[in-house]
Amino acid sequence: EESVVAGVAVDKGQSKITVVGVPDVPGTAAQIFTVVAKADVNIDMIVQNIAASKTNLSDISFTLPADDFKKAVAALESAKATLGFDSLQLDEKIGKLSIVGSGMKTHSGVSATLFGALAKAGVNIEMISTSEIRISVVTNIDQVDEAAKVVHTAFGLDGEAEAVVYA
Amino acid sequence: EESVVAGVAVDKGQSKITVVGVPDVPGTAAQIFTVVAKADVNIDMIVQNIAASKTNLSDISFTLPADDFKKAVAALESAKATLGFDSLQLDEKIGKLSIVGSGMKTHSGVSATLFGALAKAGVNIEMISTSEIRISVVTNIDQVDEAAKVVHTAFGLDGEAEAVVYA
Numbered sequence: 001e002e003s004v005v006a007g008v009a010v011d012k013g014q015s016k017i018t019v020v021g022v023p024d025v026p027g028t029a030a031q032i033f034t035v036v037a038k039a040d041v042n043i044d045m046i047v048q049n050i051a052a053s054k055t056n057l058s059d060i061s062f063t064l065p066a067d068d069f070k071k072a073v074a075a076l077e078s079a080k081a082t083l084g085f086d087s088l089q090l091d092e093k094i095g096k097l098s099i100v101g102s103g104m105k106t107h108s109g110v111s112a113t114l115f116g117a118l119a120k121a122g123v124n125i126e127m128i129s130t131s132e133i134r135i136s137v138v139t140n141i142d143q144v145d146e147a148a149k150v151v152h153t154a155f156g157l158d159g160e161a162e163a164v165v166y167a
Numbered sequence: 168e169e170s171v172v173a174g175v176a177v178d179k180g181q182s183k184i185t186v187v188g189v190p191d192v193p194g195t196a197a198q199i200f201t202v203v204a205k206a207d208v209n210i211d212m213i214v215q216n217i218a219a220s221k222t223n224l225s226d227i228s229f230t231l232p233a234d235d236f237k238k239a240v241a242a243l244e245s246a247k248a249t250l251g252f253d254s255l256q257l258d259e260k261i262g263k264l265s266i267v268g269s270g271m272k273t274h275s276g277v278s279a280t281l282f283g284a285l286a287k288a289g290v291n292i293e294m295i296s297t298s299e300i301r302i303s304v305v306t307n308i309d310q311v312d313e314a315a316k317v318v319h320t321a322f323g324l325d326g327e328a329e330a331v332v333y334a
């Protein structure tokens with residue numbers, strides 16, 4: 001199946017929260033997101049990688065509208081004893097850049113192109129999350145507009161498609 | 168915007184590779200996925216969380232068709248010196264469970280329900296990756312069918328929608 005990259009989306013309206021050092025056992029993720037849901041917080045991306053083999057602890061990150069940031073942090077802090085995390089790693093302003101398209105399940109070449117363009121521009125990739133129709137990276141908010149330009153060029157989208165920019 | 172969960176998808180045909188302990192600097196992800204692309208490997212999910220603050224090292228995981236597993240491992244092992252990773256954490260058979268729907272950007276309640284159902288069934292969540300239309304978790308392959316049942320029930324999908332099962 002062919003991969004098609006249709007456009008680039010930039011979102012500069014989000015924050016990121018990482019719940020650091022949680023036990024990799026059933027119930028952990030449920031507890032965290034129940035706390036967040038009860039605080040009436042909207043969520044965009046959730047990213048969790050495998051636990052560290054030595055510690056059996058994992059980190060769970062999520063992004064959310066900047067307007068919900070303080071509310072989410074407060075809810076997690078007050079539940080700290082129950083949730084048992086080590087710390088929260090917070091980033092009130094992040095850049096989220098996505099390439100959107102289709103057939104990206106066969107997309108190792110698409111990923112290599114995206115990551116290569118970012119690397120050449122000196123943009124560090126803080127988080128990666130993908131689906132068949134979207135490859136998203138989190139970057140420093142000050143680098144994301146430049147990142148969008150180089151990614152447009154890398155996929156030959158200049159002059160054809162505008163970056164979709166969210167406030 | 169309302170969140171709608173339309174169905175549950177189970178995929179038992181994938182493997183997972185984690186490239187452990189890579190420097191969190193521009194170029195790392197590009198190099199890894201260039202090696203993978205050159206090996207002509209198809210990729211499904213890529214998951215990378217933020218680096219560990221003490222070490223500035225990150226882990227990059229990806230899932231792929233089980234048929235591509237050996238080829239991908241071989242390519243990464245032979246590029247080890249260039250890529251500079253600590254180790255590869257390998258899982259030749261994983262379960263991937265997804266809930267598919269729409270409007271899941273406002274989905275903290277949907278995530279809480281999904282993770283809660285898995286927790287109650289004693290299914291450990293190894294990785295999480297989300298988009299507006301899909302929330303995916305990686306589980307042990309032996310638990311994923313049971314996981315699909317409890318998730319169906321949790322979202323009231325019993326009798327209405329069949330789990331979409333990939334070989």
Ligand SMILES: C[C@@H](O)[C@H](N)C(=O)O
Nearest residue numbers: 025026027028029292
């Ligand atoms: C880390 C977290 O995802 C845990 N494994 C759980 O199942 O809830």
Ligand SMILES: C[C@@H](O)[C@H](N)C(=O)O
Nearest residue numbers: 125192193194195196
């Ligand atoms: C870890 C990896 O994503 C690195 N930050 C990069 O930009 O390539």
